[in-house]
Structure formats: structure tokens, C-alpha cells
Amino acid sequence: MQTEEEILKIKKVKNTAVRTVVLRHLLAQEKAQSLKDIENALAYTDRSSIFRTLKTFEENKVIHSIEDGSGMTKYAVCAEGCNCEPKDLHYHFYCTNCSKTFCLVDLPIPHIKLPENFKLHQANMVVKGLCDKCNK
Amino acid sequence: MQTEEEILKIKKVKNTAVRTVVLRHLLAQEKAQSLKDIENALAYTDRSSIFRTLKTFEENKVIHSIEDGSGMTKYAVCAEGCNCEPKDLHYHFYCTNCSKTFCLVDLPIPHIKLPENFKLHQANMVVKGLCDKCNK
DNA sequence: TAATGTTTGCAATCGAGTTGCGCTAATACC
DNA sequence: GGTATTAGCGCAACTCGATTGCAAACATTA
Numbered sequence: 001m002q003t004e005e006e007i008l009k010i011k012k013v014k015n016t017a018v019r020t021v022v023l024r025h026l027l028a029q030e031k032a033q034s035l036k037d038i039e040n041a042l043a044y045t046d047r048s049s050i051f052r053t054l055k056t057f058e059e060n061k062v063i064h065s066i067e068d069g070s071g072m073t074k075y076a077v078c079a080e081g082c083n084c085e086p087k088d089l090h091y092h093f094y095c096t097n098c099s100k101t102f103c104l105v106d107l108p109i110p111h112i113k114l115p116e117n118f119k120l121h122q123a124n125m126v127v128k129g130l131c132d133k134c135n136k
Numbered sequence: 137m138q139t140e141e142e143i144l145k146i147k148k149v150k151n152t153a154v155r156t157v158v159l160r161h162l163l164a165q166e167k168a169q170s171l172k173d174i175e176n177a178l179a180y181t182d183r184s185s186i187f188r189t190l191k192t193f194e195e196n197k198v199i200h201s202i203e204d205g206s207g208m209t210k211y212a213v214c215a216e217g218c219n220c221e222p223k224d225l226h227y228h229f230y231c232t233n234c235s236k237t238f239c240l241v242d243l244p245i246p247h248i249k250l251p252e253n254f255k256l257h258q259a260n261m262v263v264k265g266l267c268d269k270c271n272k
Numbered sequence: 273t274a275a276t277g278t279t280t281g282c283a284a285t286c287g288a289g290t291t292g293c294g295c296t297a298a299t300a301c302c
Numbered sequence: 303g304g305t306a307t308t309a310g311c312g313c314a315a316c317t318c319g320a321t322t323g324c325a326a327a328c329a330t331t332a
């Protein structure tokens with residue numbers, strides 16, 4: 001397990017107080033977090049600072065973002081060695097009851113045969129339903 | 137090809153002027169449409185009326201919605217016989233250049249093995265890149 | 273026809289995301 | 303060390319898609 005400092009160093013992102021606490025929070029969660037989730041967890045850090053931190057992290061592939069259809073973009077730390085290329089992508093599961101988003105990292109996305117001359121760059125795969133806790 | 141009236145009858149949605157023009161517009165497009173797209177196309181129909189019409193259509197499975205990550209939900213008419221169940225789902229392609237969303241209806245979603253006790257209800261699969269027109 | 277329910281248009285509101293700006297901290301340069 | 307330059311931060315304001323309250327118009331039923 002890498003520390004926040006190690007991750008930032010590897011991804012060539014300068015370390016700051018805000019970046020450390022945001023990344024620490026993301027590492028501590030097992031579910032992808034929205035801007036609001038992070039804002040609530042870090043009471044003394046401004047929303048726009050968190051927002052810009054997330055942008056920086058995403059540009060430098062520290063984290064990846066997920067559009068789960070909840071209306072809020074969620075963020076999760078990339079796995080070690082991830083370059084956010086199609087081959088690094090995985091499915092996400094969004095629980096429609098508890099609104100949590102799970103990274104299904106063990107479920108790689110199969111090869112997708114696109115129509116002629118289409119070029120694949122990215123993918124956002126979200127399956128929705130009930131998670132184990134809500135499926136009672 | 138079914139007419140608007142036939143579709144609404146089958147899906148048990150009462151026909152009205154707004155519903156007819158919205159559905160006609162959606163049927164005439166080959167790309168999924170956003171609320172704004174529809175609003176622009178139907179100059180004399182109020183946005184909130186279109187919005188509520190889309191909600192009604194979605195509830196009654198006349199259309200399905202797609203979150204393509206553009207920030208605007210897009211809508212497309214369901215194929216005949218579609219019940220918006222997992223087996224009816226398909227991938228969508230979002231062109232990051234022209235912002236158009238394509239339904240890849242010929243590309244069914246493979247069976248997804250979820251973790252223990254997770255229940256699949258829906259899926260929102262969007263691959264992103266360049267469409268044939270923009271991939272030059 | 274009267275009563276009731278549904279649909280529509282307008283205006284206002286909500287909320288996630290984003291930006292401008294001034295201050296402060298860090299870094300580079302002399 | 304001292305000063306100039308750059309980067310990061312916090313606050314407040316703003317954007318824009320989505321949503322709602324309300325009253326008028328329309329449709330349905332008794």
C-alpha cells in the first residue's frame with residue numbers, strides 16, 4: 001500500500017495540505033466519492049479547493065472519475081499501474097438504494113467492437129441495482 | 137415502423153399534443169437527444185412540459201435515458217419489444233468531438249457476473265471517443 | 273352541465289459544477 | 303538574504319441543466 005506522499009511523487013503532483021487530506025480520504029474509502037462526500041468529510045477545506053484538487057488528480061491519473069447517473073460525478077483512486085487507458089477500465093456498480101458506487105476492479109471490460117472507423121478513447125460503464133447490504 | 141399514436145397506445149400513455157410532437161421528434165432522430173436538443177427543435181413547446189413528457193415516457197418505457205457524461209441526460213426511443221430490462225440494454229457511444237450519442241443497438245451487453253448477493257436492474261454503458269465523421 | 277382529474281406554460285428555485293479575484297505560501301532568480 | 307514570480311487556497315458569485323409550485327387550459331366522468 002502506497003502512502004499519499006508516494007503516490008503524489010510517482011504521479012508528479014506537488015504535495016500540499018489539501019491534496020494530502022483529499023487523497024487520504026479517497027484512499028480510506030472503499031466506495032467512490034462525490035465532491036459533496038469529500039466536502040462533508042473535510043469540514044475545513046473549501047469546496048473549490050477540493051474541486052480543483054480533484055481536477056489536478058484526474059489530469060495526472062491519480063484518480064479516475066465515474067458518472068454513475070446519480071447526478072454527481074464520483075471519484076476513486078486509480079489502481080497501481082493504472083493509466084486510465086481502455087485496458088485499465090472496469091465496471092462500476094451503483095446501488096440505487098444507498099447511492100453508493102462500487103468499483104468492480106476484478107471485472108474487466110471485454111473488447112468492444114465499434115462500428116467502422118469509430119475510435120475508442122474512454123469508457124464509463126455503470127451497472128445499477130441493489131448492493132449486497134440493500135438486497136434483503 | 138410504428139406511428140407515434142400506436143406506440144403511445146401500446147405503452148398505455150395517453151396521447152396529447154406535446155407527447156406526439158416530442159415522440160415524433162425522437163423517432164426522427166438517429167442520435168439520442170437531450171432536453172435542450174428537443175427544446176430547440178420544438179420552439180413553441182415549454183421546457184417543463186417536455187421535461188415532464190420525457191419523465192412520463194421513461195416511466196412507461198417509451199424511451200430510455202442515457203447518461204453519457206456530457207452533463208446532459210439524453211433520450212432515445214426504445215426498440216420494439218424493449219422492456220428496458222438488462223437483456224434489452226446496449227452500449228452507447230459518445231463522440232467527444234461532436235457531442236453526439238449513438239445507440240449501439242447491435243452490440244449487446246455481455247453477461248456481467250456481479251459480486252455475491254448484488255442484484256442487477258439497469259445499466260448505463262457509454263464508450264467515448266471519436267465517431268466516424270470526427271475521426272479524420 | 274358540473275365536478276374532478278390531467279396536462280400545460282410560466283416563473284421561480286435547486287444544486288452540482290465552475291470561475292474570478294485577492295491573499296498567502298512556495299519556488300525561482302538575483 | 304531579498305525580491306520577483308508562480309502556484310495554491312478560500313471566499314463569493316455565477317452558470318446551467320434539472321426540477322417544482324401554481325394557476326390556467328383541457329379532458330374525462332358523473
